Amino acid sequence: MSSRDFVYSKFQEFYNNPLTVVPAPTSFEQREFAYLMFRERFMVRHKRFESIQTFQNVLARNVPSDVYHSCAYYENPDLEMDKKGWIGSDLVFDIDADHIPTSCGKIHDEWTCQKCEFSGKGVTPDECPICGSDKFSAKTWACDFCIESTRVETAKLIDMLTKDFGFADSELHVFFSGHRGYHVHVEDEAVHSLDALSRKEIVDYVTGLGLSVLDKGVKEKRVKGRKRFVDAKKFNLHDYGWNRRLKVGMEKFLSTMTAENLKNFGLKNNNLLKNKDAILSRAIMGGRWDSVSGVSVATWLKLAEQVKSLESANIDTVVTTDIHRLIRMNGTLHGKTGLLKIELPVRQLDTFDPLTQAVAFKKGTAKVLVSDAPEFRLSGAMWGPYKNVKVVLPTAAAVMLILKGRAEVAN
Ligand SMILES: [Zn+2]
Ligand SMILES: [Zn+2]
Incomplete structure (x- = not known):
């Protein structure tokens, strides 16, 4: 038996097992469905089904390697793109180790440019550094540490969606992707009609893009060609949204730092550690940012920038802004691992173990x-x-x- 036949037979058993349950997404009949044929390697898409049972029969008969449905709702999901009649779309986030530089990724992930065959290790670049092509073949590994790093990013995202955006736990659906990451779906009515630009604003918030931490009135000034900040009293953080995240993050950051670590983060101001107690009590708690000796606006800004990059959620930004996106279907197998995409309760993200619970x-x-x-x-x-x-x-x-x-x- 060839290896391909062996894997196919296992996928076939899975989709033909009467105990296999593929949960139906909401508004089933308004979704477009798609699947990748195991042997022929082509994508069947623009499909519409009456019921999940009909669709499960199709899966059992055709045995695809990967199964998807649209995040969007359409009047006619089975027509061509411009005739579908877009009604709305879920708000979807994809957190994937492919986009997170981990130290182990440098060891177990490899990419090769399909055009010039230049290759490297770690995260696949957007463009080949030699020929500029954007087509790569990649060899990745679903390792424990990589999956754990995506769990951390997912936790930060969920914290923002609930605390800053005000979504209830019950409005969030969290899934292990079946490979090395997580998906978060918001299916609330309130998000359905958001266009790509509005979704981009949500992406910017989650990733901390364009976050300004200076109150109005602070000016950047050039003195002898070097950047200076004047009116240092204006660095201020209030208690909501990203401002609160920065405060909490600064506290966490400084509590665990050593002088050596600080340098690695590009922060050379020793007063950050020497005056740590004053920073925590007077600045962060008391809001008196100008009262800590040796810590200027420029240092606060550097610290805030560093904390921002630690506290933002590393999502695949393209997925969230695409209102026609196909997303892997819950309860189906991932063609790169044989693991399941599987939903987990929001509050069990910490204890959920994909490498046990997503095993099919x-x-x-x-x-x-x-x-x-x-x-x-x-x-x-x-x-x-x-x-x-x-x-x-x-x-x-x-x-x-x-x-x-x-x-x-x-x-
Ligand atoms: Zn190349
Ligand atoms: Zn890894």
């Missing part, structure tokens, strides 16, 4: 020849590292290694 293939084992795999965790156990060895692995691990191009079925 819970039975059986398979013998595979692993070319190269780092040590990894799956279904509550550690596996590997492997290099050119034949091993018997649980089905889920075998499927993942094959889909990642790291193993073949050993006959």
Whole structure:
């Protein structure tokens, strides 16, 4: 049996299992559905279905590698794009390790330019540094640390959506993506009619883009060609939204800093640590930002900038602004891992373990020849590292290694 046939047979069993439940998205009959054919590798899209049962039958018959539905609601979801009749769209956020530079990404992720074959490690660039092409093939790994880093970003996003935007937990749907990240969907009526520009403003807020931390009246002045700030009394943070986030973030940041760390963050002003108590009590708590000796507006600005980058949520900005986006369907398999996209309760983000709870293939084992795999965790156990060895692995691990191009079925 070829490796591809083996994985296909597992996907086939999954979609034909009467116990498999693919939850229906809201307003089912107004959604466009799409799926990628496993063997033929082409995308079937602009589909409309009467019921989730009809659609599940289609999945069982066709066995796709990846399944999607539109974030949008349409009058005619099965017509061409310009004839669909856009009614509205969910507000969707995608947090993916592909966009987050982690130290382990430099070890386990590789990209190759499809045009000139230049390659590198870590996060895939937007453009090839040699030929400028934007087409890459990438080899990534769904590692524990990468997934954990996306969980942290997701937690920050949820905190903003609930505390700053005022959405209730019940209005948020949080999913593990099935690969190495999370999706957050807001399906509230209030967001449906937002156009791409309004969504861009939400993106800017979440990422802290264009955030101004100076009160009006502070001027930037050039003295002998160098930037100076005058009227230092005007640095001020109030208690709402991003201002509050910066205050809380500054407190957290300074409480855990050493002089050495501070330098790594580009902050050379030793007074930040020397006068830490005064900063916490007089400036952050008391609002007297001009009362800490040796800490000027310029330093406050630098500190605020650093804290902003730590407190903003690292989302894939393109996904949120696209009002016609297709998003992976809840309860379906991810073609790069064999893991499920699965919903989790908002308040269980901290305790949810994707590498156990999103495992779809819970039975059986398979013998595979692993070319190269780092040590990894799956279904509550550690596996590997492997290099050119034949091993018997649980089905889920075998499927993942094959889909990642790291193993073949050993006959
Ligand atoms: Zn290139
Ligand atoms: Zn990693």
